[in-house]
Amino acid sequence: MLHFFKKTPNKQQIARVKVLVFLLCTIPMLRLIWLGFQEDLTANPIEFLERSTGFWALMILLATLTLTPIRIITGRAWPLQMRRMLGLWMFFYACCHVIIYVWLDFAFLWADIVKDIAKHPRILVGFAAFVLTIPLASTSNQAMMKRLGQHWKPLHQSVYVIAILSIVHFWWLVKIDIREPMFYAVVLAILLGIRIYYHFKLKHKIK
């Protein structure tokens, strides 16, 4: 395994890693389906589904954001090839999260949904984060990358805003025991901190 990380893998190996990552990303969904058939989704299944899908969207988002720090620190760029797939899986779980909210939680009562979003800052930031993921998901293919050219990168850097909003959304959800969102906030701060640190260090060197 170590050997694998030391050397840059060849195309075939990368393809295998991609398959592995893809399969790993299906596990949270398969687990929920399995638990659903077992009728084991806790006493409040809708809330459980909402939280679980939201949690995994955030986890995959954080995983996506670790790829650049890995490159910066280890100099290995090949893991960046997982970025699009991870981003799309994040979008998938975020969509599940929103669909469950709109359908199971609020039964498509649009007036109530609008009120819920407008009145509650926690829902508003979550909703904003979701809206921001839509242009990213829809411009993730090769064709759109080409079409957008130099604009593609700044657009996709909004993922940092999405990550921050998601953590705030999680933080404001918990009544009082903030340990868990705080943990992920720290993780995100480290991931973004590494970028900022190296960004300024590089600039300095160039001067």
Next chain:
Amino acid sequence: MKPYSPPYIPASEITPKDTFENRRAFLQKAGFGVAAGTIALLNHPVRAAETAVKSPIIQPVGAGKKIAQYKKTAFGAEEKLTSYEDVTTYNNFYEFGTDKSDPAKNAKLFKTQPWAVSIEGEVKKPKIISLEDIIKLAPLEERIYRMRCVEGWSMVIPWLGIPLAKLIQWAEPTGNAKFIEFITLNDKQQMPGQNLPVLDWPYVEGLRMDEAMHSLTMLAVGLYGEQLPNQNGAPLRLVVPWKYGFKGAKSIVKIRFTEKMPRTSWMKAGPREYGFYANVNPNVDHPRWTQSSEKRIGAGLFAGRIKTQMFNGYAEQVGQMYAGLDLQKNF
């Protein structure tokens, strides 16, 4: 770091529905049996006394023990009960952890015997009363109440207990007593959740005197015909059905009569979010949760929401207590 690991319940531990219903039927029959027996025993007061000593209403040690003798009431007869499993595995009881599945896991060894409640503050004289004596203050009755959590979900629970008013009468408050504070046990050894500074321990809740004396307000010692399971606030908890669930202080060890409005644990934790009254009110929104509708636990994935009722549907009984009070400000 998994936020919501579902509680693991082996299939062998789940009571099949028909067995469960048989048990209910049995209990009901047993109830009639007891009633019949009581009538027979009235003619033999000596024997009645003996029987009473030999079979105390609440048996010692631990929860899960059946309560043999209680009267049924008409409260909530039209409601569909939330399953015993849901009522006892989905709990907010931060003394045993902040996850809803924590209390059922962490309260297993909680010791509720012996138990006594200290009566303090604005009373003729401070007293201590044992749990055994509390349940002798009035016949135990079963009342089915809706329970609405501030988080936007609700249950229907068959509680067993006595009206709180009976204990208040026994406590003999003075004319200065305007409010009552309910204080939960403070014991880090037994309540691991108290090692976290999430709330200002011990848990404090409070009621205005008229609210506490209201006939709907209950001191519960059981549910579903059993002694309170530990995770539901054993051995003694408050039930105030027209207020959000957090008003129902659990594992009460102190009841203090005061002249000033108590500052409750949740008021200290979030004064903008949790007021003293905490009446269920679909017109007063919470910064995090929609309060105009709720999810009924056990209704299933596609049941949608039900409209939240003013005072949780008890407006007819309690509404007059708040006449002239600005409920937007006094939330």
